Amino acid sequence: MGSEAIRAVTDADGMEAVAAVDPRAASTVVSLGEGRSLTCTGDLAEAIAQSAPDVMVDFTTADAAEENLRTALAAGVNCVVGTTGLAEDALAELAREAPEDTALFYAPNFAIGAVLMMQFAEKAARFMPHAEIIELHHDKKLDAPSGTAIRTARMIAAARDRVPTSPGSETELESMKGARGALVHEVSVHSVRLPGLVAHQEVLFGGQSQTLSIRHDSIDRASFMPGVVLAVREVCSRSGLVVGLENFLGE
Ligand SMILES: NC(=O)c1ccc[n+]([C@@H]2O[C@H](COP(=O)([O-])OP(=O)(O)OC[C@H]3O[C@@H](n4cnc5c(N)ncnc54)[C@H](O)[C@@H]3O)[C@@H](O)[C@H]2O)c1
Numbered sequence: 308m309g310s311e312a313i314r315a316v317t318d319a320d321g322m323e324a325v326a327a328v329d330p331r332a333a334s335t336v337v338s339l340g341e342g343r344s345l346t347c348t349g350d351l352a353e354a355i356a357q358s359a360p361d362v363m364v365d366f367t368t369a370d371a372a373e374e375n376l377r378t379a380l381a382a383g384v385n386c387v388v389g390t391t392g393l394a395e396d397a398l399a400e401l402a403r404e405a406p407e408d409t410a411l412f413y414a415p416n417f418a419i420g421a422v423l424m425m426q427f428a429e430k431a432a433r434f435m436p437h438a439e440i441i442e443l444h445h446d447k448k449l450d451a452p453s454g455t456a457i458r459t460a461r462m463i464a465a466a467r468d469r470v471p472t473s474p475g476s477e478t479e480l481e482s483m484k485g486a487r488g489a490l491v492h493e494v495s496v497h498s499v500r501l502p503g504l505v506a507h508q509e510v511l512f513g514g515q516s517q518t519l520s521i522r523h524d525s526i527d528r529a530s531f532m533p534g535v536v537l538a539v540r541e542v543c544s545r546s547g548l549v550v551g552l553e554n555f556l557g558e
Pocket of ligand 1: 308309328329330331332366367368369371372375388389390391392414415416417418448449531
């Protein structure tokens, strides 16, 4: 995701990628196309001091991201973070500690279709409170459930006016633990990890003699890049913590 983001920023109007940081891949060369390249270094604080970026984009791991964000925000660098597995209160705390006029933007999913899926699910939950989520990702994904599933569950929970007693809240009745998924904000979430997948999610609603399925599929990491570029553009005019790409999409 980091290398893809660097190339997307390089191709975007009025933007330039000025540094690449990955301690585990230091000295790797990221190709920018047309014979241009950027050398990856291992020290974020040094990279910020040398290149004075307006924005840092973080796609790493939850532990690394927290440290990276602390370093960048303290230097007054706006942050766009796509790394999942970070608690939202940890992000809020980081944003609170940041200098005034510095923004921290987090999106659990930068794909426009995924944002629409979450919004459609939120709308459906008002009328069909019985909902379950199946999220499917590649087998290298470190966290489960996905950030998108957690956010979708939260949006469904906030939108529906009652919590159905069944199905979704009866996990104590399982004869095998995990059979009914994990309860996230009282919504059952099932996580699938398989090679061959990229990032997919289906939200299922059940009502009287009917079901509704809302599905989104990212079939390539390129699906996230227009959202990353939009966030890099928009974050500079914000401050504090902003969560979700929908904040930058207008009505
Ligand atoms: N929000 C979204 O739309 C979205 C989309 C895809 C992936 N993700 C998330 O982005 C994160 C990265 O995904 P990925 O598929 O690129 O993973 P990846 O494992 O391919 O890449 C992560 C990279 O981070 C590097 N890294 C580790 N510690 C670091 C540090 N301290 N500083 C800099 N780099 C460091 C690793 O060496 C590795 O190269 C995951 O949390 C994933 O869930 C989010």
